[in-house]
Amino acid sequence: MTAADxxxxxxxxxxxxxxxxxxxxxxLTQQEVxxxxxxxxxxxxxxxxxxxxxHVPDDEAAFTSADVRALQLTSDLIxxxxxxxxxxxxxxxxxxxxxxxxxxxxxxxxxxxxxxxGADLTEGLLAISDETLPRVxxxxxxxxxxxxxxxxxxxxxxxxxxxxxxxxxxxVDIVGYTSRSRTLTDRELVTWLxxxxxxxxxLTVDRxxxxxxxxxxxLLIVADSPEAMADIALELTRRGADPDDPFPAxxxxxxxxxxxxRLGDVFGPVVNIAARLTSVARPSSVLVDLGTYEAxxxxxxxxxxxxxxxxxxxxxxxxxxxxxxxxxxxVWALQPS
Numbered sequence: 586m587t588a589a590d591x592x593x594x595x596x597x598x599x600x601x602x603x604x605x606x607x608x609x610x611x612x613l614t615q616q617e618v619x620x621x622x623x624x625x626x627x628x629x630x631x632x633x634x635x636x637x638x639x640h641v642p643d644d645e646a647a648f649t650s651a652d653v654r655a656l657q658l659t660s661d662l663i664x665x666x667x668x669x670x671x672x673x674x675x676x677x678x679x680x681x682x683x684x685x686x687x688x689x690x691x692x693x694x695x696x697x698x699x700x701x702x703g704a705d706l707t708e709g710l711l712a713i714s715d716e717t718l719p720r721v722x723x724x725x726x727x728x729x730x731x732x733x734x735x736x737x738x739x740x741x742x743x744x745x746x747x748x749x750x751x752x753x754x755x756x757v758d759i760v761g762y763t764s765r766s767r768t769l770t771d772r773e774l775v776t777w778l779x780x781x782x783x784x785x786x787x788l789t790v791d792r793x794x795x796x797x798x799x800x801x802x803x804l805l806i807v808a809d810s811p812e813a814m815a816d817i818a819l820e821l822t823r824r825g826a827d828p829d830d831p832f833p834a835x836x837x838x839x840x841x842x843x844x845x846x847r848l849g850d851v852f853g854p855v856v857n858i859a860a861r862l863t864s865v866a867r868p869s870s871v872l873v874d875l876g877t878y879e880a881x882x883x884x885x886x887x888x889x890x891x892x893x894x895x896x897x898x899x900x901x902x903x904x905x906x907x908x909x910x911x912x913x914x915x916v917w918a919l920q921p922s
Contacts, residue, residue: 605715613648615641622656629656636681675847691721753814753841753877754856755794755806756863757785757821760834762802777833778802784832785821792817797851803863807851811841811880815898818871819921826869834869838862839919841876861908862916871919872903878917886915897922 604610613621619629633641641647659677662668668676695717759765759781766774785804786796794808794817808814818837825834840859845852855876862872879885882895893900900917907913 606718607649607651609649611647611649613650613652614644614646615648616643618648618652618656621653622660624656624660632656632659632677636677638681679849748846749843750846751841751843752807752809752851752855753811753839753880754844754851754859755808755814755818755837755839756860757804757806757818757835757837758863758866759802760825760836760868762833765833780831781833784824788820789817792820797849805851805856807844811839811877812897814839814841815871815873815877815881815919819919822869822871836863836866836868837871838864838866838873839871839877840874841880857910858914861911861914862906865906865908873900873917873919875915877919878915881919893917894922 600610615629615633616626619626622629659668765777769777782796782799782804785806789796789806789808792808793810793813794806797805797807799805806814806817808817818839821832821835822837824830824832838859838861840855840862842855843853844855855874858874862874866872873881875886878893878900881898882893882900884893891902893902899920899922901920903916903918905913906916
């Protein structure tokens with residue numbers, strides 16, 4: 586095979602993967618895809634970019650029948666009133682980000698499996714993907730449907746048609762992440778972070794919370810009740826403070842109140858306050874805002890109370906904290922009784 590025959594320099598493996606995963610070799614230009622789907626070219630181009638894919642020259646045959654079907658399905662959802670322009674942009678962008686990250690992780694996993702089996706990477710990827718793709722695809726559909734059920738149940742329980750919910754919001758931050766990451770190889774760092782996220786996920790789900798997203802060395806967690814969130818944060822900091830536990834030291838900040846929910850994410854002042862509290866928390870400590878304090882104690886603030894003790898928690902009032910956007914936050918350090 587000459588350089589002209591193999592411009593990518595990969596022995597034709599990417600072309601083989603493309604045909605293998607998409608069902609056929611690309612044979613349509615973007616204009617032809619749009620025409621076959623009955624969708625304006627501008628719409629097709631916009632959706633392509635929202636999904637996170639690079640620009641394709643107008644005359645390049647880079648698409649298949651699967652792309653036509655995807656556009657037809659999108660057009661159906663718009664026609665049915667499910668996707669307005671605003672919803673379309675947000676949903677497609679979220680799909681693009683989520684599946685790009687998932688695909689990166691899955692390809693790295695397949696490459697690792699191929700290497701462990703002593704197979705050539707290019708041949709191994711083709712062989713393993715042929716065995717695993719149908720199973721992974723079916724499993725992904727199952728997990729998605731299960732999460733749809735959970736999300737639908739939460740929505741019905743809230744009995745609210747608005748895009749808001751009253752939640753406990755917590756940021757959990759690894760203490761000393763920067764210095765620790767400098768001592769690890771890339772693979773060791775990924776393994777360490779995945780182990781951390783896996784441990785937090787198990788603990789969070791068991792106590793009725795859910796992880797919204799990770800932001801570098803931070804995790805954003807929400808729970809319907811402040812009690813559940815307090816238990817999650819206290820257990821995470823307890824584990825991190827145990828010298829015999831490999832779980833890293835963490836700090837946490839909790840705020841409780843109304844948040845805006847959109848496409849699986851949460852927004853608003855309550856989220857901002859939780860983030861600010863985490864940024865000023867000491868290692869292995871949990872800070873809570875006024876909303877969390879009142880919800881956990883069932884009492885309003887009494888200015889002369891420096892310490893409050895309940896059946897499950899103990900609160901130590903701190904001097905008012907000034908952080909970006911909030912000049913005088915009322916803050917308590919939370920500890921188990």
